[in-house]
Amino acid sequence: MSQRSQRKEEHLALAKMFFNKQKNSDFHQVHLxxxxxxxxxxxxxxxxxxxFNHQISMPIYVNAMTGGSEKSYQINKRLAKACAKENIPMALGSASILEKEPEQLNSFIVARNENPDGLIFANVNPDTSPESAKEIVATLQADALQIHLNTVQEAVMPEGDRNFVWLDNLKxxxxxxxxxxxxKEVGQGLDPATINILIKNAFTxxxxxxxxxxxxAQIENERRKHHDLAFLEDIGLSTPKALLASKIVKQKATIFASGGINNSLDIFKSLVLGANYVGLASHFLKFAFLGSNELCQEIEKIKSELIMLNALYGINHIKDARKVKYYLDTDLYTYLKQIKSMY
Structure with a gap:
């Protein structure tokens, strides 16, 4: 097994190990x-x-998780099978590995094989060559491309990149x-300055x-010999903070919210705070480890609960969620006041 493929296997194992760790996502500070x-x-x-011109059953998607190893083949197969049945989009894990290891293609293409008509996103790192990105999208028959920004992960990763000059290549x-x-940010949150830069450069x-x-950062630190970069594990913006920050940006963008979203109320709150679509990764991964039927049952449960929340909060369609009134606990309220004064 190659070093890259081994790293993919380690990521899956460590993600599973950290499932039940207590994490602060700030959704408890948002009250509807x-x-x-x-x-x-x-x-x-x-x-x-x-x-993206596809009709989907609800504004949620399976966010990028894995690909590029034997175990990830089975996980992507289960995810794609469930997405096909439930008609929600699926983002694949980073396919940049295919530049160096084309033999790992099956762990990605299995998604399109299992879901021939569904909405699928490919995913690459920001250093991927334009030619390779184009080939990956074509080979995976992807309907869109996620490009992930993961400076903290790369900094902590023992074999990670150390050059974060990316904007020109994104263009x-x-x-x-x-x-x-x-x-797409990777678990650290997009800040208002970066949102402004991206929108000004026509990334919307x-x-x-x-x-x-x-x-x-936690996963890569666990892979380090001395686990000496734990201080980088808690330097990001939570999804509610990133959503509140995105609301102060004057230019318009289509907002995909992800990170720390674990139930229907988190999804609903994300939409209330301005998200257009909401992505779940680790929450769905728990069920994918069990099987596609278990994952389908969880997606159906979320769907029925969102229908209930629409009715409880007086809206006739999920697109009107941002009309729901809310208030914030002191930490989020203070954060919002300060962030407004900065930008």
Whole structure:
């Protein structure tokens, strides 16, 4: 097994090991105001949504997790099978490994084989050559491309990159492709300055990737011989903080919220705070380890709970979630006041 493939296996094992670790995602600091007289009813059609010209069953997606190893083949197969049945999008893990190890293709292409008509995102690192990115998208028959920004993970990773000059290459990749591009943070949260830079450079699909979920700084630190970079494990913006920060940016973007989202109420709160779509990774991975049927059951549960939340909070369709009123605990409220004064 190659070093890259071994690292993919280690990532899966460590993600599983850290499933039950207590993590602060800040969603408990967001409180929704529920109308006692909502004048609404349960409506099975209240979640239907469109993304990249595809009709999907609700505005959630399976976010990028894995690919490039034997174990990841089975995980991606189960994820894709569930996404096909439930009609939600799926993002593959980083396929940049295919530049050096094309023999790992099966662990990625299995998603399209299992879900021939679904919405699938490929995923690459920001150093990937435009030519390789184009080939990966074509080979995986992807409908969009996530490009992940993972400076903290690379810094902690023993064999990680040390050059974070990426913007020009992001532009070159965009020029080469004819599918939508999503710029995605990896568990540390997009800050307002970066959001502004990306939008000014015409990148308008942004996955905030906040802290509180899978912590790649924690995972990579576990892989280090002396575990000496633990201080980098808690330097990110949570998803609620990243969402609040994105609201102060004057320019418009399509916001994908992910990171530390573990239940239907977290999903609903993300939409209330301004997200257009919500991604879950580690939460779905728990069920993918069990099987695709178990994952389908969890997706169905989330769907029924979101329908219920729509009715409870007085909205007829999930797209109107941002109309729900809310208040913030002191920490989030103070953060929002200070962040507004900075930008």
């Amino acid at each position: 105001i529920r109308p006692a007289l909502p004048e609404t009813k349960f409506d099975n059609q209240s979640l239907n949504t469109q993304l 070159r990749i965009r020029e080469e492709l004819d599918v939508p591009i999503i710029i 699909n942004l996955d905030l990737g906040g802290s509180g979920g899978t912590n790649f």
